[in-house]
Amino acid sequence: xxxxxxxxxxxxxxxxxxxxxxxxILATLPGxxxxxxxxxxxxxxxxxxxxxxxxxxxALALKFRSRPIGFYLNDCSALxxxxxxxxxxxxxxPIWLILVGTGFAILICKQLYGGMGYNPFNPAMxxxxxxxxxxxxxxxxxxxxFDGGVMGNSALLGPIEALQHSLGLGSVDAVTAxxxxxxxxxNSSATLAELWQQTPQFGQYAGIGWEWANAGFLLGxxxxxxxxVFTWHAPLSMxxxxxxxxxxxxxxxxxxxxxSPLFHLFSGATMLGAFFIVxxxxxxxxxxxxxxxxxxxxxxxxxxxxxxGNYPDAIAFSVMLMNFAAPLIDHYTQPRTYGHxxxxxxxx
Amino acid sequence: xxxxxxxxxxxxxxxxxxxxxxQLLGLCPLLAVTGSVINAIGMGLATTLVLTVSNxxxxxxxxxxxxxxxxxxxxxxIAAAVTCIELLMQAFAxxxxxxxxxxxxxxxxxxxxxxxxxxxxxxxxxxxSMWDGFIMGVGFTGVLILLGAIREVVGTGAIFANMDLxxxxxxxxxxxxxxxxxxxxxxxxxxxxxxxFTGLIIAMKNMIDGQIKKREAAKxxxxxxxxxxxxxxxxxx
Numbered sequence: 001x002x003x004x005x006x007x008x009x010x011x012x013x014x015x016x017x018x019x020x021x022x023x024x025i026l027a028t029l030p031g032x033x034x035x036x037x038x039x040x041x042x043x044x045x046x047x048x049x050x051x052x053x054x055x056x057x058x059a060l061a062l063k064f065r066s067r068p069i070g071f072y073l074n075d076c077s078a079l080x081x082x083x084x085x086x087x088x089x090x091x092x093x094p095i096w097l098i099l100v101g102t103g104f105a106i107l108i109c110k111q112l113y114g115g116m117g118y119n120p121f122n123p124a125m126x127x128x129x130x131x132x133x134x135x136x137x138x139x140x141x142x143x144x145x146f147d148g149g150v151m152g153n154s155a156l157l158g159p160i161e162a163l164q165h166s167l168g169l170g171s172v173d174a175v176t177a178x179x180x181x182x183x184x185x186x187n188s189s190a191t192l193a194e195l196w197q198q199t200p201q202f203g204q205y206a207g208i209g210w211e212w213a214n215a216g217f218l219l220g221x222x223x224x225x226x227x228x229v230f231t232w233h234a235p236l237s238m239x240x241x242x243x244x245x246x247x248x249x250x251x252x253x254x255x256x257x258x259x260s261p262l263f264h265l266f267s268g269a270t271m272l273g274a275f276f277i278v279x280x281x282x283x284x285x286x287x288x289x290x291x292x293x294x295x296x297x298x299x300x301x302x303x304x305x306x307x308x309g310n311y312p313d314a315i316a317f318s319v320m321l322m323n324f325a326a327p328l329i330d331h332y333t334q335p336r337t338y339g340h341x342x343x344x345x346x347x348x
Numbered sequence: 349x350x351x352x353x354x355x356x357x358x359x360x361x362x363x364x365x366x367x368x369x370x371q372l373l374g375l376c377p378l379l380a381v382t383g384s385v386i387n388a389i390g391m392g393l394a395t396t397l398v399l400t401v402s403n404x405x406x407x408x409x410x411x412x413x414x415x416x417x418x419x420x421x422x423x424x425x426i427a428a429a430v431t432c433i434e435l436l437m438q439a440f441a442x443x444x445x446x447x448x449x450x451x452x453x454x455x456x457x458x459x460x461x462x463x464x465x466x467x468x469x470x471x472x473x474x475x476x477s478m479w480d481g482f483i484m485g486v487g488f489t490g491v492l493i494l495l496g497a498i499r500e501v502v503g504t505g506a507i508f509a510n511m512d513l514x515x516x517x518x519x520x521x522x523x524x525x526x527x528x529x530x531x532x533x534x535x536x537x538x539x540x541x542x543x544x545f546t547g548l549i550i551a552m553k554n555m556i557d558g559q560i561k562k563r564e565a566a567k568x569x570x571x572x573x574x575x576x577x578x579x580x581x582x583x584x585x
Binding site: 096100108130133134135136138 | 531532533534535536538540544
C-alpha cells in the first residue's frame with residue numbers, strides 16, 4: 001500500500017544538468033581523438049590544464065560568493081567550458097595562456113554574471129575571443145598535422161612532450177603550420193585546384209586532420225541529437241546557412257573563390273561550433289523558431305567573417321555577436337500560447 | 349540652495365556622486381582615452397578646466413538667462429571654454445593633443461559638464477559653482493587616472509610611459525616596467541578592456557560603500573540602548 005501521496009505530473013525528467021553536461025563531454029571524445037591522432041597530444045594537455053584551472057577558479061568564485069561549492073562543481077558546467085576551450089585553443093598552448101583563458105571564462109564571463117545559467121555569453125567562446133585579440137601570435141600558431149597517426153611519429157608531440165611544451169620546459173620544438181582556412185584567406189593568385197596541389201596540408205577536401213576532427217564532432221553531435229540533449233534546429237540551420245553562403249561565393253574554384261561548401265563545413269571549428277557551441281542552452285535563443293533564426297544568422301556571419309574579416313576562423317566571433325542578439329530573436333519569435341488565438345496585430 | 353556647504357560639494361564630487369562611476373556621465377572619454385596614465389591625465393586636466401570655467405560663467409549669468417535660451421547659452425559657453433583649452437593644448441602639449449584627437453573637442457558634448465551647469469551652477473552663486481566644477485573634475489580625473497593605470501599595467505606591464513608629453517623632457521624616464529618580458533594583454537588597451545575595468549571599479553566602489561554602511565550599522569547596534577520600559581518587578585542592580 002502506497003502511503004506516500006504523489007501528485008501529478010508523474011512523468012519526471014531523466015536529464016539533470018550534470019547528466020547533460022557529462023553527455024556533452026562524452027560526445028566530444030571522437031573529435032578529441034581525431035585531433036590527437038593528427039596533431040599530437042597537445043589538445044589533451046590543453047584540456048588537462050583547462051579542466052584543473054577551471055574547476056579551481058569555479059571553486060574560488062563560489063567560495064567568494066558563499067554558494068555551495070560541491071553542488072555547483074558537480075554539475076560539470078565548468079568542466080564543459082574547460083573542455084571546449086581546450087579544444088578550441090591551438091594544441092600544446094602555453095599554460096599561462098590557458099590560465100588567463102579559463103580565469104576570464106569562469107570568473108568574468110560566468111560567475112560575475114551570476115554563475116551557471118545566468119551568463120549572456122558563452123564563456124568558452126568569450127574567453128577564446130579575448131585571448132585571440134590579446135595574443136594573436138600564440139593563438140594563430142597551429143601545429144602541423146600529419147597523416148600517419150600519432151604513434152611513433154617524431155614530428156608530433158607525445159604526451160610528455162606536450163606537457164613540457166605547455167609548461168615551456170625542455171627544448172621540444174613543435175612543427176607549426178598555417179591552417180587551411182588561413183592559407184585560403186592569404187591566397188590571391190592560385191586557383192583552388194592549384195592550391196590543393198601545391199599545399200599538402202589541404203588533404204582530401206578540407207585539410208589533413210581537420211576533416212577528421214570535424215567528422216568526429218559531427219559524430220558526437222549526432223549522438224547528442226539522438227539522446228535529445230538539444231534539438232536539430234540551431235545546428236542544422238547554421239550548417240545549411242554556411243553551405244548556402246559558400247555555394248553562392250564558390251565561384252567555380254577560381255583564385256577569388258571562397259572555398260567549396262564541403263571545405264567550409266569540414267574545416268576550422270565548424271562542427272564543434274554547430275553542435276557544441278551554438279546549442280548552448282543558456283546563451284542561445286529558446287524557441288525552436290528562434291533557434292532556426294539564431295543558427296542561420298551564425299552560419300551567415302561565419303562565412304562573412306571567414307571571407308572578408310581579419311581573422312581566418314569566425315565561430316567564436318559569430319557566436320558572441322548572436323549571443324547579443326538572442327534576446328531580440330526571442331522577443332520576435334515567441335511561440336503562441338496554446339489555446340490562445342493569434343493576436344489582433346498578427347491576424348490583420 | 350545657498351546653504352550648501354563646501355564639504356558636501358567635495359564629498360559629492362569625489363565619492364558619493366562621482367561623475368564617472370556613480371552618475372556614469374562622460375563615458376565616451378572615460379572609455380576611449382584611458383589606455384594609459386598620460387592620456388588619462390591630459391583628458392582629466394582638460395575636462396577639469398572646462399568644468400571650472402563653464403560652471404563659473406554659468407553661475408555668473410544665471411540670473412539673466414530665461415528658461416527658453418538656458419541650454420543653448422550653456423552649450424555656447426562650454427564650447428568656448430573647450431576651444432580655449434584645445435588651443436592651449438595645441439600650444440603647450442602638441443603630441444598629447446594629437447593623441448587625444450577628436451576626444452578633445454568632444455568634451456563639449458560631455459554630459460558631466462552640461463549636467464553640472466544645469467543641475468548646480470544655474471542654481472548657485474559663483475564660488476560654490478566654481479568649487480563644484482573643480483571638484484567634479486577632480487573626481488572624474490581620479491577615475492580616469494585609476495582606469496588608465498590599471499589598463500596600462502595589465503595591457504603593457506609598465507606604467508607612466510610617455511609622461512614627457514605633458515611634463516617636459518625630464519619626465520621621459522618616469523616609465524616603470526613592472527614585469528620584464530611581459531606578454532602584452534591587448535584586450536586591456538582595446539575598448540573591451542575599458543568596459544571590463546570600469547565595471548570592476550564600480551563594483552569595488554559599491555563594495556566599499558557596503559562595508560561603510562555595515563560598519564555604521566554595527567556602530568549603531570553597539571550603542572547602549574536605553575530601556576524604555578518602566579521596571580516594575582525585580583531588583584534594580
